[in-house]
Every structure is written in C-alpha cells, then in structure tokens.
Amino acid sequence: MEVIARGAEAVLYLSDGVVVKHRIRKSYRSPELDEMLRTTRTKREARLLALAKRAGVPAPVVLDVDLEEKKLCMSFIRGEKLSRLVDGMEEEELVRVFTLAGELAGRLHRSGIIHGDLTTANMLLSGKRLHLIDFGLGEVSRSLEAAGTDLLVFRKCVRSTHFNHEELIMDSFLSGYRRSFEQAEQTIERMLGIERRGRYFEHRG
Ligand SMILES: Nc1ncnc2c1ncn2[C@@H]1O[C@H](COP(=O)(O)OP(=O)(O)O)[C@@H](O)[C@H]1O
C-alpha cells in the first residue's frame, strides 16, 4: 500500500494498482455530521465520476464504492497534476491544454454536471489527455448560478496560483468552454455577476 496523497478530507493510496480514496474521520465535526458528510461525498463522487465519463469527459473509472468504510476505488491515472506543470509549459502548450480544460468544463455543464472544485490541482495531464478528478463537492444542476460559480472557482484558482499566465489561461479556457457549451455566454456573464456581488459584500463586510 503506497500513499499517493493526503488531503484535508481523504487519504489516497494505491492498492494492487488501483486508487483508493478513503475519507477519514474528522474529529472537529460531530460524529453524526461527520458520518453523513463522508457518506454523501463518497456516494456523490462515484455518481458524478460516472456521469462525467458519459458526458465525454475523461475521468477515472469507478471500480468499487464502500459506503461503510467511506472508500472509493477507481482506476489509476498515470499523469501529473496540471497545477504543477503550468510553470514549465510553453505558451503554445498552455493554450492547447487550457482550451481543452475549458472544453471539458463545457461538456460537464452541457450535461448538467457541476464539478464543485474546478482547480488545476484536480486536473491530471496524462500524455495529451486531460482527466478531471475530485468530484466530491459536485452536483447535478442546470442552474446558471451553479455553473457560474464553477467557473468562478476556476478563475480564482488561476488568479491565485497561475497569476503570471492569468490572461492566456482564461482566454484559452473560455474559448474551449464556448466551443462545447451553447449557454457559455450567459454562464460567463453570470460568473462575472457573482464576482461583482462578492466584491460588493466584501466591501460592506
Ligand atoms: N485516479 C487517480 N489516479 C491518479 N492519481 C490520483 C487519482 N485520484 C487522485 N489522485 C491524486 O491524489 C490527489 C488527491 O486526490 P483528490 O481526489 O483531488 O482528493 P482531495 O479531495 O484530497 O483533493 C490528486 O491531486 C492526485 O494527485
């Protein structure tokens, strides 16, 4: 058993070539709430991973779900987190990869899938392919607000993590997004609206 990541929520390890995402107990939550959250997120992640694949978005294959143990087994993606690759990429490669990322986000939204944590740490680049992972905070929704929020999470990630390439990344991402999602324009508008509202409340706050 080889641990591959220890996040805030889960420990991920390799077991017989398969990735196990084990959501561990959090002692700062009440036991009932903790149990409920770990079950819901495990279930949700399994369901959304399967839906994402059906929507044409590369993602790990769900192999098993154990709701008692809060364990999700999925196929191992040989690759690297996009967040760690950005700084070493040529402009041309950035354009290609982020256009693809936007296209995948558009495919999700077109199918009513909200990722919930759309960041470059949740995108794995494997050769030329980009896989999306970490759907535990996602949902199925057709609302503009949900999709706009998804986009804003991505934008905030790019602003804070990849600020030296912000424009190139956002332009590429949104062009891919427009390519695969008919309601891209409205959704982008909504993202900007949510951002303005956020600023307004921050200033009042
Ligand atoms: N199917 C997978 N194949 C390969 N690596 C994975 C896979 N799933 C997760 N990882 C690795 O584990 C890390 C954490 O997984 P993730 O699902 O994002 O959990 P967290 O909620 O802790 O962020 C990822 O950033 C990635 O490096």
Ligand SMILES: [Mg+2]
């Ligand atoms: Mg993650």
